[in-house]
Amino acid sequence: MNEYKAVNRPVRKKDAMALVTGKPVYCDDIAPKDCLIIKLLRSPHPHALIEAIDTSIAEKVPGIEAIFTYKDVPNNRFTMAGQTYPEASPYDRLILERRLRYVGDPVAIVAGENEKAVDKALKLIKVKYEILEPILDFTKAKDNAILIHPEDNWASLCPVGADNKRNLCAHEESENGDLEKAFSKCDVIVEQTYHTQANQQAMMETFRAYATMDVYSRLTIVSSTQITFHVRRIVATALGIPKTDIRVIKPRIGGGFGAKQTAIMEVYPAFVTYKTGKNSKLVFTREESQTASSPRHEMEIKLKIGATNDGIIRALDMYTLSNTGAYGEHGPTTVGLTGHKALALYSRAEAYRFVYDVVYSNVMSAGAYRGYGATQGMFAVESAVDELAHKLDMDPTKLREINITKEGDVMPAYYGETANSCALDRCLDKVKKMIDWDNKYPAKDMGNGKIRSVGLALAIQGSCISNLDVGSVALKVNDDGFYSLMIGASDMGTGCDTILAQMAADCMCCDVDNIVVQGVDTDSSPYDSGSYASSTTYITGMAVVKTCASLTEKIKKYGALLMGWDANDVDFNGKEVYKISSDEKISLKDIANSSMCNSTNALYASEGHASPVSPPPFMAGAVELEVDKETGKIELIDYKAVVDCGTVINPNLARVQTEGGIGQGIGMALYEDINYNDKGVTRSNSFMQYKIPTRQDICPVEVEFEPSYEPTGPFGAKSIGEIVINTPPPAIANAVENAVGVRIRELPITSEKIFRGINNED
Amino acid sequence: MEIKLWINDKLITDNVEPDMPMLEFLRDKGCLSVKRGCETSNCGLCTVWLEGKPVLSCTMPLMRANKKHITTLEGLRKEAAEFGAFLADEGADQCGYCNPGFIMNVLALERDIEDPTDEDIKEYLSGNLCRCTGYTGQFRAVKKYLAHKRSVKADE
Numbered sequence: 001m002n003e004y005k006a007v008n009r010p011v012r013k014k015d016a017m018a019l020v021t022g023k024p025v026y027c028d029d030i031a032p033k034d035c036l037i038i039k040l041l042r043s044p045h046p047h048a049l050i051e052a053i054d055t056s057i058a059e060k061v062p063g064i065e066a067i068f069t070y071k072d073v074p075n076n077r078f079t080m081a082g083q084t085y086p087e088a089s090p091y092d093r094l095i096l097e098r099r100l101r102y103v104g105d106p107v108a109i110v111a112g113e114n115e116k117a118v119d120k121a122l123k124l125i126k127v128k129y130e131i132l133e134p135i136l137d138f139t140k141a142k143d144n145a146i147l148i149h150p151e152d153n154w155a156s157l158c159p160v161g162a163d164n165k166r167n168l169c170a171h172e173e174s175e176n177g178d179l180e181k182a183f184s185k186c187d188v189i190v191e192q193t194y195h196t197q198a199n200q201q202a203m204m205e206t207f208r209a210y211a212t213m214d215v216y217s218r219l220t221i222v223s224s225t226q227i228t229f230h231v232r233r234i235v236a237t238a239l240g241i242p243k244t245d246i247r248v249i250k251p252r253i254g255g256g257f258g259a260k261q262t263a264i265m266e267v268y269p270a271f272v273t274y275k276t277g278k279n280s281k282l283v284f285t286r287e288e289s290q291t292a293s294s295p296r297h298e299m300e301i302k303l304k305i306g307a308t309n310d311g312i313i314r315a316l317d318m319y320t321l322s323n324t325g326a327y328g329e330h331g332p333t334t335v336g337l338t339g340h341k342a343l344a345l346y347s348r349a350e351a352y353r354f355v356y357d358v359v360y361s362n363v364m365s366a367g368a369y370r371g372y373g374a375t376q377g378m379f380a381v382e383s384a385v386d387e388l389a390h391k392l393d394m395d396p397t398k399l400r401e402i403n404i405t406k407e408g409d410v411m412p413a414y415y416g417e418t419a420n421s422c423a424l425d426r427c428l429d430k431v432k433k434m435i436d437w438d439n440k441y442p443a444k445d446m447g448n449g450k451i452r453s454v455g456l457a458l459a460i461q462g463s464c465i466s467n468l469d470v471g472s473v474a475l476k477v478n479d480d481g482f483y484s485l486m487i488g489a490s491d492m493g494t495g496c497d498t499i500l501a502q503m504a505a506d507c508m509c510c511d512v513d514n515i516v517v518q519g520v521d522t523d524s525s526p527y528d529s530g531s532y533a534s535s536t537t538y539i540t541g542m543a544v545v546k547t548c549a550s551l552t553e554k555i556k557k558y559g560a561l562l563m564g565w566d567a568n569d570v571d572f573n574g575k576e577v578y579k580i581s582s583d584e585k586i587s588l589k590d591i592a593n594s595s596m597c598n599s600t601n602a603l604y605a606s607e608g609h610a611s612p613v614s615p616p617p618f619m620a621g622a623v624e625l626e627v628d629k630e631t632g633k634i635e636l637i638d639y640k641a642v643v644d645c646g647t648v649i650n651p652n653l654a655r656v657q658t659e660g661g662i663g664q665g666i667g668m669a670l671y672e673d674i675n676y677n678d679k680g681v682t683r684s685n686s687f688m689q690y691k692i693p694t695r696q697d698i699c700p701v702e703v704e705f706e707p708s709y710e711p712t713g714p715f716g717a718k719s720i721g722e723i724v725i726n727t728p729p730p731a732i733a734n735a736v737e738n739a740v741g742v743r744i745r746e747l748p749i750t751s752e753k754i755f756r757g758i759n760n761e762d
Numbered sequence: 763m764e765i766k767l768w769i770n771d772k773l774i775t776d777n778v779e780p781d782m783p784m785l786e787f788l789r790d791k792g793c794l795s796v797k798r799g800c801e802t803s804n805c806g807l808c809t810v811w812l813e814g815k816p817v818l819s820c821t822m823p824l825m826r827a828n829k830k831h832i833t834t835l836e837g838l839r840k841e842a843a844e845f846g847a848f849l850a851d852e853g854a855d856q857c858g859y860c861n862p863g864f865i866m867n868v869l870a871l872e873r874d875i876e877d878p879t880d881e882d883i884k885e886y887l888s889g890n891l892c893r894c895t896g897y898t899g900q901f902r903a904v905k906k907y908l909a910h911k912r913s914v915k916a917d918e
Contacts, residue, residue, distance in 0.1 A: 010851070010853065012850045012851060012853075013850060013853065013855060015858070016846070016849075016850035016855045016858075017843060017846060017847070017850065018858075019846075019855045019857075019858025019861050020842060020843065020845070020846025020847070020849050020850060020855050020858070020861050020865065021795075021835065021839055021842045021843050021846055022794070022795025022796075022834075022835035022836065022842065022861065022862040022865075023795075024794035024795075025858075026797075026859065029794040201893075202893050203857070203859075203893055204797075204799045204805065204807060204857065204859040204860045204891065204892070204893055204894075205797075205799070205857070205859045206799075252857075252858065253857065254797075254857045254858070254859030254860075255856075255857040255859060255893055255894055257893070285801055286799065286800040286801055286802070287801065492857060493856045493857025493858060493859070493894055494856065494857075494894075495853065495856075650853070652851070652852060652853030652899075653853040655853065655899070656852065656853045656854055656856060656894070656895050656896075656898075656899045659895060659896040659897075659898040659899055660856070660893070660894045660895045660896040661896070662896055663893075663895070663896025663897065663898075664893070664896070666896075686800065686801070686802045686804070687799075687800045687802055687804035687805060687891070688802050688804060692891060692893065693896075693897075694888045694889075694891065694897075695884050695887060695888055695890075695892075695897035695900070695901065696884050696885065696888045698896055698897050698898065700898075701896060701898045
């Protein structure tokens, strides 16, 4: 049924064989051997001022090149958030600062010839701290007398409702319809508070970057990043140097999942190399990646949802409180998705209201993590819908069938966009069959102390940031007619270089092997805002389609010129330009080679793309699990998922995205949790304490696709990268209630919580 | 301290600090497939073979390898490519960062257990973390690879 040669085929990732044979292609593999080693001295206090700092003894350690403190850095506030300028995230950081806002906040930068010297110097820096009272409970942060960002040069560049004198990073209210009237009609109302915890992305390659000065005396930064172009601006702003002086390169990167949508640490090697003129590198330890990074925003979501007895959901009212931690990276933007995405699952409701606050507190700054707020919102909405169904005495899948957004519906919460492609109803129907819902819902006593149950949840995400994200690619014809595709989007292992080449191959009517890919280098790659917001397939993919159309015209025109034909009388079939009115033709090979001899026609095209809409992908996920009535222990039996990501560009890669996202979602649902002691120190500082799922923790996962066709997407495609993490937390919570009648509204869903619920303990 | 050992069958003598971790030394000698994902022996990325048995090189002192043989993925390129092709054909190579350590253990599994059950496979490889794939695609690749090897063996 597939009309394409490359698109919708399970093409092997172009870099696959290099990766599986362990080729040295990552940041630290290619760093010069003479790099200065950088380490950061970090604050032991959640809130403090540096009263005095003495580096004189540490500087005497043999091999130490430089030690920098807050006295040495520019007073330019910036944000590390990888976002389009002007960023929604506040400019609230300095490279180093007197005020320290979480345990782990950098106090000093130490650079030396080897690790041992640097370690020794770190111990010899004398710091006297004035310890301040911290805010560790984010529910008490707003309008607290303790201010986390009292500084005068704190700046919010966008109207996001931020106010540093109130510890407020963002605030917004939106609504549609007459909420009060809609609730007054309701026979049944659920009003509950849901709590989602902070999570680490825990990509296998920790944060790292190195810096060098190039032959033109420009600062070159090689970084494991998702936001190659934003890093250039962030570093320039932080260092107070012109952007002309900076080049950023992204090699292969060992996973991101949003973590590397924040320039967590590029400024440090950039600063050291800028100051010393020497190569330098910083490789975060796992401990640093766990304690001083960019985890998911912890959120508390109060949700009120009402329906009439006929099962029609009339109104939804959501208040989200989000904890951005010490700094505001992605604070003002993640929170919006809790409502604008999750509420849009039920767009047929008469009214909705969505209000949020984002607050500072003295824990590590939050950031972007796959799902980006939608995950948190979905946990609340999809839990509450099940609670509503139970109150209505309805099968929760029936309640969803009545109320979910369907193709053609306007989605008021989703900025009024229309769902032009939506197979959510088919996803739900199919996943029910896959899990055998009608026979298994709600639960079965297994007779051995265990109850087996099923639970289900739906999900929605976006396909880009509408009216904002930019993708562009460049394509050129080389000798004999092979193509180079220059990509500005950052492939972080998901395979975007390959899927973009697949699209280009079908546009140019050639083999994927005939297209070589290259990215990302800010000096030579066309601009791309970066790999985040699920945007690469949808936005950059469309840039590929447009660029290919543009290059095809140039090839046709040049072929006609070479042959002396009328340019309107030719077409291109991938191998040759031929005359429509006769059987004459000239091969692409001859055209390509002619373009390299006495030619004024560059066979090169580059087009950009942005979108006024962000068509949502949809998904349904269903879990079957067993709960031990005596201990509360959960065992996952099976997970089924059906995804509508529009046209599936690469079924293998889309499937692995889905399976991987479900794996992470299971970790979030069951055990991953960043928690702090009363001194503001996180306990989750290694893979000993912060357990991500092993292969023994993941049940069989079966994924199917139920594609719609998105008219504004390349080949009908939408996104896949983020939506896939959203269903496990609510689906598992729903299954637990179906098993033992215990509703867990605070993630993670641990055995202890279930045990207490079964035994009616608080 | 003086050390003499074989890395991928190449004899190396050197003078190293007594606390030198095996991982640092191997990377220094150009075995850059060896990766560190944690510092606590949790992730399995740094897996190499010592005398043919998988060990975690991030927490193994190099001196333990004195007069012994270490094998890294660089020494198993052909086998890595053979299994790796199965991984690639599932799209389960993904970011690739865990692949070397994972593949070292898959190849060890193949040598250690004849006809492993699904549970054997999961248990043997449970020390190899992967954050991209959710393990499902990796599992398909292992199963298909082992079946392929069995059929090749049967044909011989």
